[in-house]
Amino acid sequence: MTDLEVPVLIVGGSLVGMSTALLLGHHGIRALAVEHHRGTAIHPRAAQISQRTMEIFRTVGVEQIVRKKSDEQFVQDGAIMAVETLAGKEIGYFISNLNEGVRDISPTERVFISQSLLEPLLKSRAEELGAQLRYGTDMVSFEEDSNGVTAVIHKRDAGKTQTVRAAYMVAADGAHSRVRERLGIAMRGRGTFSNSITIYFRGNVAPLLRGRNLSVIYVTNPTLRGFFRFEKPFDSGFLAVNALGDPTNPITDVSTGLTEERCLEFVRVALGSDEVPITIENIMPWKAQADVADRFQHERIFLAGDAAHVMPPNGGFGGNTGVQDAHNLVWKLAMVLKGKAGPELLATYESERRPVALFTVEQAYARYVTRTAPYLGTGGIQAVENDLNVELGYCYGDDRRVHENPRESKGRPGTRAPHVWIEYEGRRISTLDLFGHNFVLLTGPEAKPPKMDLDADVHRIDDPAFLEAYGITPSGTVLVRPDGFVAARTR
Ligand SMILES: Cc1cc2nc3c(=O)[nH]c(=O)nc-3n(C[C@H](O)[C@H](O)[C@H](O)COP(=O)(O)OP(=O)(O)OC[C@H]3O[C@@H](n4cnc5c(N)ncnc54)[C@H](O)[C@@H]3O)c2cc1C
Structure with missing residues (x-):
């Protein structure tokens, strides 16, 4: 027996699941998204939002509100650079101003806004467009047949279980995707190269910034390698730590046996100052990994976002690539569901997005190696492409050419x-x-x-x-x- 019938069931209601629900709503398809957590993201995570993602947000009417909120949270147009410590020596700048030289190519701009601030904006627009978002709800099992997918969802607090019948299912259930695992789809690539952590902390770092407008600050010193990000008014932020100790042969299992005191020490070392009172708010473990799923489609089920490709955060590509997956998929789903195209159109999702994912994951890996982990070796890695070519220059239809300079397209x-x-x-x-x-x-x-x-x-x-x-x-x-x-x- 089926309790609910929906055209599309989305598993996972974080950045990519939410974007999928929103974009489907824009095409008049009222999807149901189920999310394990009881609300939108509480941790900042993704913050660097590319021009392409902003263009997509512009299409669905959220560009202006995202820009407004991003200004409230971050000073925009900052640099991406590297230091030995925040108080100490600068090593170099990768990008001196996030929007320098790219404003003419798009009606919108790159912005910094954290997932915790962005997701509620996407949620509210998705609901306006008819999406149903159920938080505190797990998708616990599913069966696929030639006409659709039947899934069992479980409302955690109410202990209530329902059966959902959907014509299609999108698995936006993250890097540890159970849907992908259940379908037997393998991930392939560089594997996991660090058990990293993100330390969320409070402390007035403004004096150490010395008026510099810095969006991402890589830290490389004999104690640790990672990166900082700070929010306005520079009394909170995070330090991601990828490796510890000897820069040529570091410890990459950062998360095991961690104490709050040790995290405090990491923050102090990276700041290069003992004088700023620091309070640790949270510590999140995560894996630095660069892998792509062998398949993005299994009959009526599609993988999107981190479920389909996992990359290190260097470059800020992970969440953006997931939003672009959703953007590629939803109009095809909408056309098929409305009877305007045959299901063969859906096969182009994998043939178009997987090559782009392979390229983008390698670009993130190349940035990880060159900015944070030269000990992994630069042999066999791709040259670091201009960010613009990754963000706006990805293209479809020819596996030998998956990106180019968008000014030349x-x-x-x-x-x-x-x-x-x-x-x-x-x-x-x-x-x-x-x-x-x-x-x-x-x-x-x-x-x-x-x-x-x-x-x-x-x-x-x-x-x-x-x-x-x-x-x-x-x-x-x-x-x-x-x-x-x-x-x-x-x-
Ligand atoms: C420190 C850090 C900084 C980053 N910075 C950037 C950045 O600046 N720009 C960028 O683009 N990317 C960045 N990323 C990457 C980005 O955070 C991820 O790529 C993005 O969050 C992936 O979104 P997602 O929705 O695919 O997966 P997730 O965010 O992992 O969401 C998956 C969701 O599915 C839910 N779920 C799983 N299984 C079920 C189930 N069975 N039933 C119901 N719900 C389920 C989970 O609860 C989860 O909320 C960063 C990552 C890190 C760690």
Whole structure:
């Protein structure tokens, strides 16, 4: 017997599960997300939100509120750099200002906002769009058949069990995904290279910052290797610790046998000062790992986010990649559920997202090795690509080319449709504001729209900047998918 019927059941309601519910709501699909925890994230974790994720948030109407809240929490446009200690010697800068040189390429910006502040914003919009989010609820078992998935969910406090029938299930249940395990899908890659910890603490670090605007501060000294992140007004933050002791042969099991005193000592050493009174608030163990699931789809079940790929936080790619998984998947699910496309469309989720995940995980690993753990050896790792190429330059349709400089894509099929400010129907908008629901056909001023089997919104744009950005002549056309990727182009 089934208690509930939903089009899509999402397992896990954290950053990626919540984004999936929100994006499905945007496409008119009322999903049910179940989350083990009793509420949204309590730990900051992901904070670096890429321009691509912000573009996705813009599509669903949360960009402005995310920007406003991010300003309240962090000083934006900070640097990503490395020190021996916060009070002491600077080693170097990887990025001197998070948004320097990238503002022209997107209608939005990279921001810092922690998961604990972001998730409630996504939740409220997801609920407005019809998503059902059930906290304190576990998905305890499931069976898949040719027509759907039947899952048993358990409300922890009420001790109540229900059966849910869904046409599709999205497993956004994190790095230790039980769904993935149950489906027998293996993870492959570099494996786990550190039992790391994040130490959340309070203490006035403003004097040690000396007015520097620093978003991520890598710490490398003979005692430890890790990174700091501080929130406004610089009286709280965290220190992630990945390795201890001898920099050439360090101890990478940081989490075993840990005491609060030892954590206090780590924070003091990384600050390079005993003078700041520090209170430890929490200590979270996590594994630094770089692995990708062998499959992202099993019949009617899809893996997304950390369930599909786990990477070290260096680069701030993990959560962003998960949101992009969701963005790639939801319009396909929506089209299939609405009978506008056959289920074969869903197979493109894995064929498009898995190569991007393999690349992004390697990029995060390369940053981990070069910034924190040279002892792992740089032989056989990818060169560190410009962050922009990872964030906006990921592309689909050719396994040999999964990323490129987005400034050079110019509307090439398989790449993100470029942003250009245009005057359209009396308003100044980004070309990206035309995408999000349906397929969109953009035409030059002299183009004759082709006959298509597909339902598409047609926009004629008479602007040389648009033609240049999309690499077409006045008689050219560009077909853009609901996720803002170019499907086809006639020049
Ligand atoms: C220190 C640190 C800093 C980071 N910084 C960044 C950053 O700046 N930018 C970035 O993009 N990424 C960052 N990351 C990575 C980012 O936090 C993760 O990639 C992201 O949280 C993954 O989200 P997720 O929703 O896929 O998985 P999770 O956040 O792990 O969520 C999975 C959820 O599923 C729930 N769940 C599991 N099983 C069940 C079940 N059976 N029933 C119900 N619920 C279930 C869990 O309770 C959990 O809430 C950072 C990570 C760390 C550790």
